[in-house]
Amino acid sequence: MSAAPLTVEQVVEARLFVSAHRTAPLHVTLRYRSDDPLAVRMVFPAEFSLDGDELPEPPPEIEWVFARQLLAAGLDLPSGVGDVHIRPAVGRWTMVELRAAEGVALLQFGASDLRRFVWESYRTVPEGFEGQYLDADRALSELLG
Template sequence: MSAVVEQVVQARLILSTHRSALLRVTLRYRAGDPLAVRMAFPAEYSLDGIDLPQPDPEIEWVFARQLLAAGLDLPAGPGDVHIRPALGGRTMVELRAPEGVALLQFDTPELRRFLWHSYLAVPEGQELQHLDPDRALAELLG
């Protein structure tokens, strides 16, 4: 199955207690990679992109669709991606890398809408039926 769900949302990058920046984030889900969701950010928000002569147009984080769903209701994420609900219909996403930590705030209804569309492409609990292990291994080994 080649279904792709893509949704552009606005996020607030928290810079300090009193400063933040708005940025567009592209959320992606591919039925061919049914366990994962992707968050793509403009390259100018990457510390890596500063030193590159021609940075990639996007920086992409990949993590479990189940993590995103769980984090909308309760704090979730034991690894580099942490997601938790916040007041006022917001969801906080914390991305941890050796270069630093990014804290982003999203409107929860936008994330729920994205998940709903992803569940239309591949229903929750049916991910393994859509998984192509040979293709996944080929992508992993690049």
């Protein structure tokens, strides 16, 4: 019998750039699970969805899933290809850009909040040891639906 997966969860404050001169504060939940050791999740309140009026009632949270390594690398150097880009910014900030068919969201996070989350995830599953926690059969099953 396998042990229950370990989870790291941290709620952090971010700023969503609504326009060139306006931002909106929001709380983002960062999640990491030992049974999905290569990924991190950013969960946003439903009211920040780019889908507009197409959301069901009540609207679900919005979850972005991407590589833990991308988050770690983006704290020090511009990183990302495709839908998720992360880069350090002036001061103690980290910028996260999320691209979808509906539009682009630019968010600013405190770099120390993201570093603390990455560090906690490494305490749960050390970098380089993800393969020991990866359930390939489960991952393949989820991928193929």
